[in-house]
Amino acid sequence: MYKLDSQELKGLREMIINTSTKKLNEYRKLNETELGAPFVFLGDSMIEYFNLNTYLPGIDALNRGIAGATSPFILFKLNMILGNLEPNHIYISIGSNDLVLHEATVQKAVENIKVLLKELTNRYPEAHITYLSTTPVVSVKSKLYKKIYIAGRENHELKTINEQVKIYADLNQLGFINLFDALLDLDGYLDETYTMDGIHLNPKGYMVYASIIKEKLKSMIECSSE
Template sequence: MILSLFQNIILIIFIVVLSITFVLFIFLIIYVLRLIRISTKLKAKQFEKFNGFAMKNQIVFLGDSLTEFYQIEEFFHGYPVYNRGIASDTTDGVLERLDSNVIEIQPKKVFIQIGTNDYRARKNNDYIFKNIKNIVTKLKENLPEVKVYIISLYPVNHKAKIYSRFFTSPRKNQNIIELNQMLKNYCSDNNIPFINVYDELIDKDGNLDKQYTVEGLHISYEGYEVITKILKPYLEE
């Protein structure tokens, strides 16, 4: 009986500790997400200040971390480029900051690569597609002479590293392929260049090639070399 009582006490303690740990984990996630949102807002405000020194009629790269971490000033040395990528940004975020971060400096070309973080926010392809169309429409309405380019979403690799799923989930390559096809059709119907980078980054199994990624989601130096080779002709036209 004493043994049974002791076992019950141990079980209760275990359940309590587990519950507290779970609650703390949830609070940690909420805190991290809040920090990400704050960081995104601060970065957008920073771009507003940078715009005071920016020249008009230049080239803008617009997107999330896949753009922010793309050292375009180095890869496109000598080209008049501005990086307006913000880590963790979504299509909603881009729409919100489009006026202050991009339209204000009146670029002649805008390269858009956005959408992968929408999957993390549990948005579906229709939602992402609609927002990207709205981004293009808003650019065209405010900058009638601007040339807009849509870059395909990049593939992911859930097995590139042991911890890859922490970064890649819940993204699925099949969903990305379907969205890219939607974007390609839209671009074809509206005379907008669609730049298919996806097919050049995959391995024989259809995943983001390990040599082109840091951890299954973000792009390595070698990956950006491939992307740069594809994009450069569009900067020169």
């Protein structure tokens, strides 16, 4: 497996500390004035870069994503991220960065996610909580491969995280949305047409990402109205 060396990892961590601190302060201020919304999207860069107005128009939702976030980070900063918001639905994408920034094993990453999901369940017992699966990365042979973003994570690990979290979600009556498979190419890697840097999604990728979420939202709304 390709991994970041100690200096590269230190640099990445420092960069994320700076960017996440700014984002936390932004959310803290927003939470003082925003009245809230029934839907909140929480998590890492997959959420921060997910323009809800563009890809989920008509859904009353707030974005509380933080690029570089790990499960422990969200857990420890939950008060700042969500403040006094009382969402009815929480969609969370997290776990991939645990493999890199905490150098976690797959099992440790899964445990981190479970702890966070349990805390969300305890804090928001009336909310419907849905885990958004990790998404794939491109092959190391791809021209789009960027070590600083991708090294330390492999698709078989990301897929195992999804499988283990789904088991937990099913046992605990939590939602789970598989976004991983729809983004793959024929060789089992992130389709290069869906990304600009080998891991983050471009508009075409987010169209696929959003379409799957919209289908789940549609079925949920239909079920609740019956």
